[in-house]
Structures are given as C-alpha cells and as structure tokens.
Amino acid sequence: MIDADGKVLEIRLDFTDGLPEMEGFEPGIRRAPNRGQPLSESEIVLALKNALRYIPEKFHSEIAPEFLSEYRERGRIYGYRFRPAGKITGRPINEYKGCCVEGRAFQVMIDNNLDFAVALYPYELVTYGETGQVCQNWMQYLLIKKYLEVLTEDQTLVIQSGHPLGVFASKPDSPRVILTNGLMIGSFDSAEGFSRAAALGVANYGQMTAGGWMYIGPQGIVHGTYNTLLNAGRMKFGESAENVLGGKLFVSSGLGGMSGAQPKAAEIAGAVSIIAEVDSSRVETRHSQGWVSERTNDIAEAFAWADEARSSRQALSIAYEGNVVDLLRYALENGRHIDLLSDQTSCHAVYEGGYCPGGTSFEERTRLLERDPLEFRRRVDSSLHEHFELIKAHAAKGTYFFDYGNSFMKAVFDSGVREIAKNGRDTFDGFIFPSYVEDIMGPLLFDYGYGPFRWVCLSGDPADLRATDKAAMDCIDPSRRFQDHDNWAWIRDAEKNRLVVGTQARILYQDEEGRVRIALKFNEMVRRGQIGPVMLGRDHHDVSGTDSPFRETSNIKDGSNIMAEMAIHCFAGNCARGMSLAALHNGGGVGTGKAVNGGFGLVLDGSKRVDAVIRSSMSWDVISGVARRAWARNGHAMETANEFNARRDDCHITLPFVADDNYLEELVRK
Numbered sequence: 001m002i003d004a005d006g007k008v009l010e011i012r013l014d015f016t017d018g019l020p021e022m023e024g025f026e027p028g029i030r031r032a033p034n035r036g037q038p039l040s041e042s043e044i045v046l047a048l049k050n051a052l053r054y055i056p057e058k059f060h061s062e063i064a065p066e067f068l069s070e071y072r073e074r075g076r077i078y079g080y081r082f083r084p085a086g087k088i089t090g091r092p093i094n095e096y097k098g099c100c101v102e103g104r105a106f107q108v109m110i111d112n113n114l115d116f117a118v119a120l121y122p123y124e125l126v127t128y129g130e131t132g133q134v135c136q137n138w139m140q141y142l143l144i145k146k147y148l149e150v151l152t153e154d155q156t157l158v159i160q161s162g163h164p165l166g167v168f169a170s171k172p173d174s175p176r177v178i179l180t181n182g183l184m185i186g187s188f189d190s191a192e193g194f195s196r197a198a199a200l201g202v203a204n205y206g207q208m209t210a211g212g213w214m215y216i217g218p219q220g221i222v223h224g225t226y227n228t229l230l231n232a233g234r235m236k237f238g239e240s241a242e243n244v245l246g247g248k249l250f251v252s253s254g255l256g257g258m259s260g261a262q263p264k265a266a267e268i269a270g271a272v273s274i275i276a277e278v279d280s281s282r283v284e285t286r287h288s289q290g291w292v293s294e295r296t297n298d299i300a301e302a303f304a305w306a307d308e309a310r311s312s313r314q315a316l317s318i319a320y321e322g323n324v325v326d327l328l329r330y331a332l333e334n335g336r337h338i339d340l341l342s343d344q345t346s347c348h349a350v351y352e353g354g355y356c357p358g359g360t361s362f363e364e365r366t367r368l369l370e371r372d373p374l375e376f377r378r379r380v381d382s383s384l385h386e387h388f389e390l391i392k393a394h395a396a397k398g399t400y401f402f403d404y405g406n407s408f409m410k411a412v413f414d415s416g417v418r419e420i421a422k423n424g425r426d427t428f429d430g431f432i433f434p435s436y437v438e439d440i441m442g443p444l445l446f447d448y449g450y451g452p453f454r455w456v457c458l459s460g461d462p463a464d465l466r467a468t469d470k471a472a473m474d475c476i477d478p479s480r481r482f483q484d485h486d487n488w489a490w491i492r493d494a495e496k497n498r499l500v501v502g503t504q505a506r507i508l509y510q511d512e513e514g515r516v517r518i519a520l521k522f523n524e525m526v527r528r529g530q531i532g533p534v535m536l537g538r539d540h541h542d543v544s545g546t547d548s549p550f551r552e553t554s555n556i557k558d559g560s561n562i563m564a565e566m567a568i569h570c571f572a573g574n575c576a577r578g579m580s581l582a583a584l585h586n587g588g589g590v591g592t593g594k595a596v597n598g599g600f601g602l603v604l605d606g607s608k609r610v611d612a613v614i615r616s617s618m619s620w621d622v623i624s625g626v627a628r629r630a631w632a633r634n635g636h637a638m639e640t641a642n643e644f645n646a647r648r649d650d651c652h653i654t655l656p657f658v659a660d661d662n663y664l665e666e667l668v669r670k
Ligand SMILES: NC(=O)c1ccc[n+]([C@@H]2O[C@H](COP(=O)([O-])OP(=O)(O)OC[C@H]3O[C@@H](n4cnc5c(N)ncnc54)[C@H](O)[C@@H]3O)[C@@H](O)[C@H]2O)c1
Pocket: 120, 128, 129, 130, 221, 224, 225, 253, 254, 255, 256, 257, 258, 259, 260, 276, 277, 278, 279, 282, 322, 323, 324, 325, 344, 345, 346, 347, 348, 349, 354, 355, 356, 357, 358, 404, 405, 406, 407, 541, 588, 589, 590
C-alpha cells in the first residue's frame, strides 16, 4: 500500500521502543489449562519460527525462549507480552481510530470478546466454549487492529485462523472482512489434527461468535435457551398452558460462557432450575451478575429450595457447586423427580478439560490434564458411562432428557457406550435421546426461519438499546404464531431482565421477514440520527449458517446432514450480497470435523446502500436454509417456502414431492 506521500506503507507491529514490557496477570482472572504437547522437536522449531514471523529478527534471541516456555507450559504460543496492559473492553465506536465505520465497528466487537467480564480465558484470547478464540495470539490481535484502523471502504481484510493475511482491493459493496477459522483438509480434519495445527500456530478454533467477533455475552444464548425450554414444556406438558413451566424442575450442568445462560433463561421462562458447576469461580461470576439466584454446595439444600419454589409455582434458579453426576445420583437415590434434564459441559472438547469427571475435583482435573492426560481420559470415560446410566434411569421415570448441542451423546458414544446410538453400531441413525435441535429448535424454529438475530448499539449508549428494543417490538405481531408471541414477550421484558454483559447488545429470535423488517427500521433510525451506528449479526446456531448432523442440521433426514454445502453457500451468498463481515469456521459448538459453520456482521450506517444490502443479504441469510430444509421434506420448512414463493416475484424455491413411507418400505421389503 502507498500512502498520500507516495511512501510504501508497511503494516507491522510497532517496535520503535523495543519489545513491549511483560505485564503480569491479574489475580482472579481464569486461565486456560495446558493444551498438551502434541509436537515433535522439529515441529516445536516450526511453531517457534511461525510465531516469530511477527517480530523483527533482532529480537528473536530475546523472545524465542519466552515463546518456547509458553509452549511448554501452555501447549500454545500466545505471545502474552504483546497483550495491551490492563482491561480490554468494547468502547464506544467513536473512541476507535479508523478510515471507515466498519473498521472501527469491528474493533468494538473484538475488544468486547476479550473483556474480562465477558471472556472465559481472556489472557488466552478464549471468549467461550473452552477453546473458542478471537485469534491465536496477541501479535495477531495487534496486527488485526492496525489493519482495521487503515481499512477503507474499497478494501477487504482477509483473516486466516486469526492471522491477518492482508488488505486487498475490493469495492464498497464487498465485505470489509472475510474470515475463516480452522478449516482443514478432510484427512487431517480431526481433533488430533487440529491440536497439532493449533500448536504449530496455523489453526484457530473460532467456535462460532468467538472467532467470528460477534459474541454478546451469555445473553445471546439465554434467548435460545428460553425458547428451547418453553417449547420443550409445550411439547411435554401440554400446548395451551399459559405458564407452561410453572412448578417444573429443570436440571442441567455448566455455568460457563453459554451454559451460564441456563438458570437465567429458565427463570425468565418461569421454571425452577438446579444447575451443577464444578468451578466455583464460575458460580461466583454468574451469581454476582444475578444470572443465578441461589448457590449451595449441599445437594439436599438445593433440592429443598427447589421443592419449596415448585410448590408455590415460583421461578427460582439454583447453582449447585459440584459435579452433575453426583447431583443426578442423589436425585435418583432420593426419589427426586426431574421434569426436564440436559447437560452443557463442554463435551465438544471432552478430553481437553471441557468435562470434569465425577469423583475428581476441579483442581485435580486441571492437575491431571497437565500431568497425566491418559489417566484424565480414563476418568472422563468412566464418568460418562455413569452419567449415561443415571440419565437412562431418570428417563425411565418420566424425565425428558435432551442433548444440548454440546456433543454430550457423541462423547458418551466415543467413550465406548454403543447403546447410546440408535442402531447400537454407529452414529449414522442418531442417538436414543433427542438433541434439542432435532426435537425442538429444528422443527419449531429453524424450519420456519426463526433464528438468533442480534444487534450491538455501537455508540455504547443504553438509550440506543432502549430505542431499538422498542422499535423491534413494534415490528412484531404477537398474534401471528406462538413463536412471535414468545419473541415479543422476550423483547418487551428484555431491559427489565438486565441481560447486558459487555456491549449494549440485544438478541431477538426472528424469521426472514422479521429480520429484514427490523434491520430496515434500525437503518432508518440511524439515518435520521435517532441512534448511532448498529452492528447486526447472529450466532451460527441458526437456520442456514451451519451444517452439523450433531446439532443444527440434526433434524434433516434425507441423508444430507453429513454434507457441508448449505453453510458454504450461505457464506458465499453473504459475501456476494455485501455483508460487512462474512465468517466460516470448522467445528463450532460440537468440535473439529463435526460442523462447518458461518456467521456475518452487517454495519448499519444509515445509508441507502445498506438498505439494499439488507433486502438481499438478510433475506438470503435465512431463506437459503429454509429452502434446503424444505427440500429435505421438513413440513414446516415446506410451508414457509411455499409462502415465500407466493410472496416474492423475484425468487423461487424448488419444492419436493413427498413419497409415501409405508408404500416404499413395503415395496423394499417384498
Ligand atoms: N446451549 C446452546 O445452544 C449451545 C450453543 C452453543 C454451544 N453449546 C455447547 O455447550 C457447551 C458449553 O458451552 P460453554 O460456552 O458454557 O462452555 P464453558 O466451557 O464455558 O462451560 C462449561 C462449564 O461446564 C463445567 N463442567 C464441566 N464438567 C462438569 C461436570 N461434570 N459437572 C458440572 N460442571 C461441569 C465447566 O467447569 C464449565 O464451567 C459447549 O460444548 C458448547 O459448544 C451450547
């Protein structure tokens, strides 16, 4: 690049004052465990050479030993020295440098993902989900920010697994950022392959909104969990009940990044919940934020509180500080009935610390991970066996268990329990328990196009959030469908429920029409100067953005749920239609090789250009998945596609003829 004076512009880290000082680590901030040592000696040399690409040669002898000890102690090179000192937080957009609104906006989003109050392991750039990182190391963080400061509306910044490859000429209607994380060649696409690539410094696990820069704290998942619980209740306890979860007990585990949403969502939905969590620092975080109302390390006390709340049909959330296996065993031995049961330990990274085995304290789990990973693995497997037996026993007594998209059932299967597979052999026919997407989210939300639409008021002004909440509510007709009613009630009470952690953000499940309508309304408000610029996005747990037979596409039954084409088409279509950011990742919430998932960001600057982008891209982002779901013969998706075909004269979805199962089964049997 050449600057205004004709000088070649070098975008590199600034070493004019030498290496930055090594800051200490603030006590009380959670740190990622050692990720293991998968590299041979020659590969360690390669990992060091890779990390040193960001640093001038004259500093190599000083910094290389430090990087080596980071690898030996942590299993990764994070470049701690390059982390800016003190707290990082998503500030108002006007406080950031930049040559276009998108360049400044993405800095807000990245910094929010690394906020001590938001991120799981902020020093290791992990936002949530045990391993979901913004980028791989602090050198990349600094370099990305430098690029975002100079990015113009005629350029696109390209990020490969956290590494900013460079900016390249494009046009205002192109994405400002194209970003991929952890996409691997098929034969290397495994947990082991990823772990080696990550240790070498060439692969980042983006999860969904961590590496896609769209995380909005646990609020993002509260709404999805609220919808899941309400619909699970409707399905199991009667459709028409008003307070469908009043007096019902929901039990689960995890008070981490996303799992921390469970008690809050259950309380908003009117249920009583007990959530087990082995890490007391996470119990403390969620309790002090008001996301869980009561805490105890005494199981009997937890059940006593729950009984009291159930009998008065009061909503109440309780954190049990301990292992979920102990909680379930106690409930079984003491005849405590559980209505709804799930699990949200990080089973997508089950042997990397995501699941703490029963009988092993959290501290011992961290020690074992570092010193005796084989013993840790053995304990995980044996705990998963017991966990499965306990769930089976509860289910036999009428408990409705559903997998919460954390690869729990896959982890149980991989630990050697063939019985959890429907065909007792492999996972092609799914599992004996439903996944929440298969039973609930898929048919009742995704197939209609409802998904996790969200926005961030980039001004940082709570008044902007209040104005957008109101405007969004006015765009919803609560009498159209029960989903619209749930979403309308959600946004009506959103401010009262104090959901904001980090930036002024909101999530609101919407279908294709709703998302377009609300986006256009917000852009008009920006144009009129009623609010500052807004970032629109979603997580990847949605209608179209993610292919994963273990979660998002688990209710696709035409055999195509092992294909990853929808996610890639969604990503490509979003690039073509001018989303400000388009992201594509491997793994998502279920683990490497088990999902391909993509997201987007769209900055509303009030322009007419953005109105046009909203009309084409927001619609595509949802309807492409409805089209695929309809072709898979999903009834509600066929209904939605039919309505879409009738409403639009510029688009058309191909619809299937539906064969008679009984006739075909009979034909084949003969
Ligand atoms: N709910 C959803 O819709 C949804 C969406 C995306 C992902 N997920 C999946 O849910 C999982 C959790 O996500 P997260 O961001 O909360 O991860 P996280 O790692 O931040 O939290 C998981 C928590 O479980 C705790 N834990 C582990 N083993 C335990 C045990 N045996 N008993 C009690 N507590 C235990 C851990 O200490 C941790 O705090 C991930 O696999 C994620 O991919 C769920």
